[in-house]
Amino acid sequence: xxxxxxxxxxxxxxxxxxxxxxxxxxxxxxxxxxxxxxxxxxxxxxxxxxxxxxxxxxxxxxxxxxxxxxxxxxxxxxxxxxxxxxxxxxxxxxxxxxxxxxxxxxxxxxxxxxxxxxx
Numbered sequence: 236x237x238x239x240x241x242x243x244x245x246x247x248x249x250x251x252x253x254x255x256x257x258x259x260x261x262x263x264x265x266x267x268x269x270x271x272x273x274x275x276x277x278x279x280x281x282x283x284x285x286x287x288x289x290x291x292x293x294x295x296x297x298x299x300x301x302x303x304x305x306x307x308x309x310x311x312x313x314x315x316x317x318x319x320x321x322x323x324x325x326x327x328x329x330x331x332x333x334x335x336x337x338x339x340x341x342x343x344x345x346x347x348x349x350x351x352x353x354x
Contacts, residue, residue: 262343
């Protein structure tokens, strides 16, 4: 399985207008952009855009925007809190993003930051 296959398997995974897999990827993209991982962000963005047709139109639009480096204010705040190690701030921001989307995006951001900075 290639990394593009793994991304494709996440797109559209879960119920709702913005499935959990999509929100996870949006959190990942937001974190990568925030820490300046431009090459990784671009590669993931290409894979996300290529697979965006597998999800709802609303979620596809949000995925494309995140791939282009555009996310909402609450997601920016959540990612900034993750980077700063402020768990309470990250949770507070996540609760302001949809019903479950914030939690799924937070999972993507946390998994990504842990993988980037393993000691």
